[in-house]
Amino acid sequence: MNLFSLSGKSALITGGSRGLGKAMARGFAEAGADVVISSRSADDLKEAAAEIGAGLNVRVEWIAADMSDRAQVKALADEAVQRLGKIDILVNNAGINNPQPIDEITDEVWDKNVEVDLTACMAMARYLVPGMKQRKWGRLIYTSSVLGLGGRLHRNVYCACKAALIGLAKANALELGPYGITANCLCPGPFLTDMPMKLLSDADKQKFSDRTALGRWGLPREIAGPALLLASDAGSYITGEAIVVDGGVFANVL
Numbered sequence: 575m576n577l578f579s580l581s582g583k584s585a586l587i588t589g590g591s592r593g594l595g596k597a598m599a600r601g602f603a604e605a606g607a608d609v610v611i612s613s614r615s616a617d618d619l620k621e622a623a624a625e626i627g628a629g630l631n632v633r634v635e636w637i638a639a640d641m642s643d644r645a646q647v648k649a650l651a652d653e654a655v656q657r658l659g660k661i662d663i664l665v666n667n668a669g670i671n672n673p674q675p676i677d678e679i680t681d682e683v684w685d686k687n688v689e690v691d692l693t694a695c696m697a698m699a700r701y702l703v704p705g706m707k708q709r710k711w712g713r714l715i716y717t718s719s720v721l722g723l724g725g726r727l728h729r730n731v732y733c734a735c736k737a738a739l740i741g742l743a744k745a746n747a748l749e750l751g752p753y754g755i756t757a758n759c760l761c762p763g764p765f766l767t768d769m770p771m772k773l774l775s776d777a778d779k780q781k782f783s784d785r786t787a788l789g790r791w792g793l794p795r796e797i798a799g800p801a802l803l804l805a806s807d808a809g810s811y812i813t814g815e816a817i818v819v820d821g822g823v824f825a826n827v828l
């Protein structure tokens with residue numbers, strides 16, 4: 575028996591066009607799952623889907639949807655079920671990060687961040703949990719962050735949303751455990767993706783890698799293993815957890 579096999583399972587990964595989401599989608603596909611990836615850019619999704627499915631005998635579908643638009647979130651959930659017949663594993667991974675000092679936060683930026691980083695995640699779970707309950711098997715995985723557990727200057731809305739996802743996963747876990755559904759967060763540290771590369775100065779990029787025990791940034795594929803643990807039967811007794819994947823950042827308190 576391969577505990578990490580996802581053969582016969584279907585997964586939806588939001589923010590699957592690049593970065594961590596794409597790496598998780600490839601990991602799931604390699605483990606035998608059919609996958610749907612989503613993001614806003616059809617061109618990026620098309621290219622990513624081809625890469626994710628390359629050399630594998632699984633279905634890789636893509637659906638363009640903006641997670642800041644509630645109607646598109648609902649349409650994404652419905653369309654994903656229609657394409658693959660069911661969704662067993664939901665990875666709520668799409669995220670944005672707009673730093674603003676507390677006394678300069680605009681309603682527009684706050685609301686958009688909360689919508690994408692938190693509310694859309696709840697909504698996706700709300701739409702897909704009924705099918706998981708019926709089948710008595712499901713996996714909810716939320717991409718939180720080490721910034722859901724600690725803070726960083728000016729990341730007010732980001733830290734608030736990432737911490738909220740940890741609370742959401744714990745509440746989900748308690749409610750859905752009787753249905754064979756687990757709910758967990760992944761809390762990545764510094765990973766080499768577009769998000770931090772666009773936000774950080776060169777000095778901060780160096781500082782981030784210096785803070786890790788491993789002395790380097792994480793590569794996107796290094797999130798695939800922890801995600802696969804939570805998605806597969808290997809992680810069947812892990813629920814309500816926030817799994818830190820940070821190269822040892824939190825080992826370094828001073």
Ligand SMILES: NC(=O)c1ccc[n+]([C@@H]2O[C@H](COP(=O)([O-])OP(=O)(O)OC[C@H]3O[C@@H](n4cnc5c(N)ncnc54)[C@H](OP(=O)(O)O)[C@@H]3O)[C@@H](O)[C@H]2O)c1
Nearest residue numbers: 589591593594613614615640641668669719765767768769
């Ligand atoms: N990289 C890190 O160091 C790190 C650390 C901790 C947590 N995280 C979290 O990991 C997750 C993935 O981020 P990443 O690092 O892989 O960043 P990324 O490369 O910027 O990827 C973000 C993904 O989300 C999608 N997305 C953004 N806004 C969206 C929207 N409104 N609707 C639908 N999709 C949207 C993007 O595609 P489009 O822009 O084309 O829509 C892309 O596919 C995020 O939740 C992030 O907060 C990252």
